[in-house]
Amino acid sequence: MKNRHKGRRGTTLAELLIATVFTAAAAASILGATTFAGKRSQISQKRSIGFALAMDSIEMARAAAKAGVLSAGTRHVTISRNGSTVTTAGTALPSDRNPSGISIGAEAQLHLTREISLEPGTTDLYRVKASVSWNTFGVTTGPEGVQIETLMRNPCD
Amino acid sequence: MTRTKAFTLVETLLASTLSVFVVGALVGVYGFVTTRTMHTFSRTSVELQAQMLARELALHCSEATKCEAVPGPTSTALKCTIPAIVIDVNNDGELDECRPNKIRALSYEQYDPGQRVWFYFSDATGDFSRPGTVLHKAIRMDDAAPTASDSVAQWRTYPGGSLGRWSLVTTLQVSVDTTWKLATFTVKASSLNRAERVPAGGTPDTEKYDHTITRTVAWRNSR
Numbered sequence: 063m064k065n066r067h068k069g070r071r072g073t074t075l076a077e078l079l080i081a082t083v084f085t086a087a088a089a090a091s092i093l094g095a096t097t098f099a100g101k102r103s104q105i106s107q108k109r110s111i112g113f114a115l116a117m118d119s120i121e122m123a124r125a126a127a128k129a130g131v132l133s134a135g136t137r138h139v140t141i142s143r144n145g146s147t148v149t150t151a152g153t154a155l156p157s158d159r160n161p162s163g164i165s166i167g168a169e170a171q172l173h174l175t176r177e178i179s180l181e182p183g184t185t186d187l188y189r190v191k192a193s194v195s196w197n198t199f200g201v202t203t204g205p206e207g208v209q210i211e212t213l214m215r216n217p218c219d
Numbered sequence: 220m221t222r223t224k225a226f227t228l229v230e231t232l233l234a235s236t237l238s239v240f241v242v243g244a245l246v247g248v249y250g251f252v253t254t255r256t257m258h259t260f261s262r263t264s265v266e267l268q269a270q271m272l273a274r275e276l277a278l279h280c281s282e283a284t285k286c287e288a289v290p291g292p293t294s295t296a297l298k299c300t301i302p303a304i305v306i307d308v309n310n311d312g313e314l315d316e317c318r319p320n321k322i323r324a325l326s327y328e329q330y331d332p333g334q335r336v337w338f339y340f341s342d343a344t345g346d347f348s349r350p351g352t353v354l355h356k357a358i359r360m361d362d363a364a365p366t367a368s369d370s371v372a373q374w375r376t377y378p379g380g381s382l383g384r385w386s387l388v389t390t391l392q393v394s395v396d397t398t399w400k401l402a403t404f405t406v407k408a409s410s411l412n413r414a415e416r417v418p419a420g421g422t423p424d425t426e427k428y429d430h431t432i433t434r435t436v437a438w439r440n441s442r
Contacts, residue, residue: 122401126399
């Protein structure tokens with residue numbers, strides 16, 4: 063009985079408090095990581111929607127090229143209020159359609175810009191560039207976006 | 220007897236109180252993280268199914284000689300007529316590249332019609348005339364509506380089982396602009412379109428994720 067207690071001591075209050083602080087810090091970091099993952103998931107969703115918008119814009123230009131009516135110009139499209147508001151400006155192609163069925167959240171905004179320009183030294187080869195940007199709700203600074211660029215012959219075969 | 224020092228009653232009570240708070244907070248954090256992780260998996264699954272289906276539809280539309288929106292008992296079906304000559308260029312089992320049947324005057328390619336690939340909702344049999352919530356892909360060599368035997372089982376279910384591969388997809392809407400040869404389709408997937416999310420005798424999970432993708436694709440091989 064005498065030897066069993068010799069040299070043993072309990073945990074002090076200071077040690078317990080330090081352990082508590084460490085545990086709280088670990089829990090806070092887990093919470094932060096979970097929140098961050100959720101935000102990145104939202105961005106991933108917007109990226110896929112933005113990519114689809116840019117691709118659609120290219121496809122409409124391709125349809126115009128196939129019919130031989132592709133022309134140089136820039137078109138701007140802004141989508142907001144969960145896709146219910148679509149405003150357009152600039153030069154539209156006859157094959158252009160306004161985007162629909164876009165679910166991006168009430169507070170989000172997507173901007174699509176499509177630039178079509180004649181390649182220097184050619185008469186029928188066009189460069190088509192579609193860029194989509196959106197706001198990111200403070201996850202990162204500045205807007206994020208995707209950009210697709212391709213060449214098309216007018217009329218294409 | 221060697222002098223030993225134990226906790227005082229105050230120290231023990233304080234430590235117990237702190238431990239209760241810490242353990243309570245940890246259990247709360249664990250529960251929160253577990254729930255959020257499950258919802259993240261759920262959201263990812265919804266997005267993946269919608270994106271995978273949209274990608275496959277876009278591939279078929281872009282290679283088609285003609286796309287059609289065919290009214291069905293549940294919703295409008297997408298019918299893509301694929302060129303007759305399609306080649307698996309990299310030998311991976313997928314038909315990748317369409318080739319023209321002949322070159323006409325002015326160097327225009329001519330693509331003869333080949334497979335008719337359908338995407339539609341039906342019941343488990345795959346018969347196009349029957350309403351249902353199972354997404355099917357069917358292949359025919361003529362323009363008749365697909366029957367149960369035309370539905371591709373390997374596409375409809377996961378390999379080696381009967382579990383539906385597109386169980387989260389709830390809506391497929393299709394429209395076609397024949398003037399500009401553009402096919403527009405909307406795919407919607409929902410996390411609540413899944414039986415296991417509604418426990419027997421329990422309250423269904425009210426936090427759901429929907430993902431909608433709308434694509435417009437020009438079909439290229441229309442000559």
